[in-house]
């Protein structure tokens with residue numbers, strides 16, 4: 020295990036570890052999180068479960084500040100975790116910040 | 132009794148005249164139509180967008196074979212009339228003599244070629260017909276140099292088109308500013324700036340002294356001894372009415388063929404229409420007055436009355452992104468006043484010329500929305516004293532209303548002209564809509580002809596529809612790719628090629644995407660178009676691919692994946708089966724299933740296990756079956772002549788050869804093939820995208836089958852004798868599909884749009900085109916035919932398969 024606990028923020032890796040408009044998975048005891056990097060560089064974290072039927076959002080296509088679920092194309096806001104458009108539902112969003120190119124995740128997200 | 136009508140020239144004027152003649156009484160004349168171009172009537176105006184690649188020729192044909200047949204017109208295309216014998220009332224052409232009772236001359240004009248040295252060199256052309264456009268498109272290699280002589284309407288449309296094709300373009304114009312007959316200096320300046328911004332070089336007061344070159348054109352020399360390199364020279368300096376036949380026949384000819392108000396020449400049995408005529412000492416070079424002439428000619432031929440009266444014309448330049456409008460007289464003069472409005476930040480310039488309280492001229496650049504309203508005021512000679520102060524702000528401002536385009540259209544009087552080319556006013560459109568119950572643009576086009584020529588008024592016509600129908604109007608016809616753009620897939624594909632757009636940001640910038648980085652609908656489509664069109668220049672965009680094409684496996688409902696190795700032509704070996712069996716056990720695969728595509732599917736594999744499983748399968752010689760791509764899926768085969776008592780050819784062998792040639796290429800949608808060894812068709816080849824049925828004499832190749840959401844049998848593309856030819860044709864077909872189809876159209880849908888004949892012409896009949904398609908396919912394969920599993924088994928795209936961080940054992944560790 021290579022993650023470092025700092026304060027209540029966990030260092031989960033460098034911004035460069037996630038491709039632009041891409042996502043990576045962070046495993047936790049309660050299931051996976053999806054950590055996204057958008058075109059402008061911001062990082063977002065959501066539960067890796069679509070509010071529709073649990074599709075793994077980390078596998079979706081990232082556009083603007085949204086991700087499209089790979090299973091049935093629901094579009095989920097990266098900022099709030101809420102389904103966009105006519106669809107209703109919300110997945111949990113988690114606090115992340117970036118410091119000196121490192122991604123820091125709110126420790127509460129992994130249940131710490 | 133039916134009389135014989137012979138028409139010389141299949142151009143825009145005669146096309147319209149024929150329609151009117153048939154409308155009134157289809158039985159009166161037995162019609163023969165001669166045309167020196169090897170094709171029927173088409174919308175010549177739209178050659179400019181065909182040049183730039185924004186339209187295809189097929190889209191601008193106005194009358195097709197079916198129309199001539201349905202109307203009983205004998206067509207003699209590609210056959211020029213060389214003589215008119217008035218005494219014997221026959222016309223002479225290569226095919227012999229054709230008698231007439233009435234003759235209609237509609238020979239248009241010939242481009243004027245300045246009589247300088249070198250004017251006949253190959254590479255020096257005019258801009259008049261499809262051949263010219265094809266010559267230009269063939270010469271338009273990116274970086275090649277073009278010189279356009281003439282900065283008028285035609286020259287600038289040519290220049291803009293050539294520039295869009297990637298050429299370096301210089302425009303030489305004799306006068307002080309561009310389009311001096313339609314624009315004043317200020318608008319000419321803005322136009323020049325817009326063209327310069329696109330990389331077109333404009334030289335005014337440039338007089339051509341000679342065209343240089345030995346074998347073909349190499350450059351242009353100006354009077355002041357400046358030399359300009361050129362691989363192509365386009366002369367667009369003016370036109371001359373085509374009067375040779377009339378001259379030789381002894382008809383009265385001035386600058387054009389002289390006609391009276393009824394379009395009759397000095398011989399009562401000979402009429403003339405179009406650019407070739409002279410009426411009251413006036414010549415005509417825009418279609419609007421020619422269409423009026425066409426109506427009069429038809430009336431005269433039916434013995435009805437009606438006289439031709441030339442009317443005001445207005446001008447627009449058909450260059451995408453350049454908005455200009457001019458009408459009437461805008462020269463400065465005593466007693467004339469100007470009203471000018473400028474907005475430098477937006478590049479807008481408007482000038483109105485007023486004389487005796489009446490609007491007599493208008494020039495607008497950058498914002499031409501009110502053009503037709505001003506044009507109406509000029510034509511009707513209405514007094515404008517009451518609205519003089521706010522006139523320049525257009526109709527929507529009159530009465531202080533908001534500047535809303537719909538309000539502006541609603542405010543137009545019934546007489547306001549909407550379509551300048553066809554002289555259709557608002558009232559006529561409204562009447563057609565309300566009386567005819569029309570609801571779509573196409574219907575309005577068909578009934579009123581509005582927006583059926585140059586198309587610049589399409590938006591206005593739609594607004595009239597919207598205003599008239601209110602909520603009943605649904606804006607229709609084109610379906611954009613997605614909410615990020617108003618363009619259709621077809622537009623985008625054409626513009627990518629026409630404008631040399633080679634990256635996703637270039638497409639989104641140049642084509643005005645409304646979002647910063649597209650969406651899950653447009654990005655995969657753009658990614659495919661770019662890599663199919665520019666295999667050398669474009670870099671595949673990983674993040675624009677659906678997960679299946681990133682993970683190279685099919686995602687399942689629970690987030691696991693399925694793995695389908697290739698089994699070439701459905702043939703396998705004990706060693707391959709052993710490797711598959713081992714993998715199923717080693718990675719705890721919940722289901723091993725035979726697919727409908729003659730191979731095995733390992734379902735329910737964990738994403739993290741994929742690279743290791745692929746390494747194991749690779750070791751046994753198994754590669755990705757691409758069961759997840761928009762690319763080649765399976766080539767199903769039957770046992771064929773090697774074992775089957777009915778087999779006529781080696782269907783298994785051919786299937787394997789095809790699969791080995793085609794695998795790994797990206798296509799608009801998935802592509803499935805099959806080869807059956809005899810017409811019993813055990814491989815179900817007749818419902819595939821491409822299916823081959825072997826027969827004693829060779830190979831029947833069918834295309835456009837479907838057996839998914841739609842069910843459709845293939846149509847026969849051709850039958851060939853040899854296996855090599857069957858393979859070449861299959862490869863050429865796939866490449867044609869790659870280069871032209873809309874993303875997510877299976878071949879059967881694409882063929883329904885372009886027509887099987889169009890496909891046949893390129894893949895079967897035109898051997899050079901077939902070879903070129905095959906060469907482009909093979910070249911693309913040098914870049915894309917790689918096993919994606921091997922790349923990932925060796926560590927490629929690691930981020931896809933490994934977590935960024937793992938806290939799953941955190942509780943245990945603490």
Ligand code: SRM
Nearest residue numbers: 685687693725726727728730758764837838839840841877
């Ligand atoms: C595995 C297989 C079913 C099987 O167990 O046999 C299969 C499985 C899927 N098919 Fe299929 N199709 C399979 C043969 C077929 C066939 C039969 C054939 O190929 O001869 C057809 C009808 C022929 C055809 O393509 O026209 C077929 C017509 C479709 C369609 C409808 C396509 C259409 O244009 O109408 C879809 C949907 C699509 O592609 O958009 C589809 C989509 C799918 C997807 C990829 C659905 C999806 O997007 O997740 C399925 C993936 C299942 C999974 O989780 O792995 N599958 N599918 C077959 C794999 C064949 C192979 O070896 O590659």
Ligand SMILES: Cc1cc2nc3c(=O)[nH]c(=O)nc-3n(C[C@H](O)[C@H](O)[C@H](O)COP(=O)(O)OP(=O)(O)OC[C@H]3O[C@@H](n4cnc5c(N)ncnc54)[C@H](O)[C@@H]3O)c2cc1C
Nearest residue numbers: 140142143144166167175211212238239405406416417418
């Ligand atoms: C690129 C381009 C853009 C244009 N843009 C516009 C525009 O935006 N707006 C506008 O109003 N106008 C525009 N025009 C002008 C418009 O196209 C012409 O005014 C119109 O086509 C003239 O029609 P026509 O029937 O008189 O002649 P044409 O359309 O030229 O038809 C004459 C036909 O007769 C044939 N012919 C000649 N001699 C013989 C013979 N001896 N035997 C048999 N056939 C013969 C010719 O090959 C030709 O096909 C444009 C023209 C071009 C070339």
Ligand code: SF4
Nearest residue numbers: 687688726727839840
């Ligand atoms: S028919 Fe194809 S897409 Fe439908 S459930 Fe079966 S495998 Fe899935």
Ligand code: FES
Nearest residue numbers: 069072074088091
């Ligand atoms: S599970 Fe995400 S859209 Fe259905």
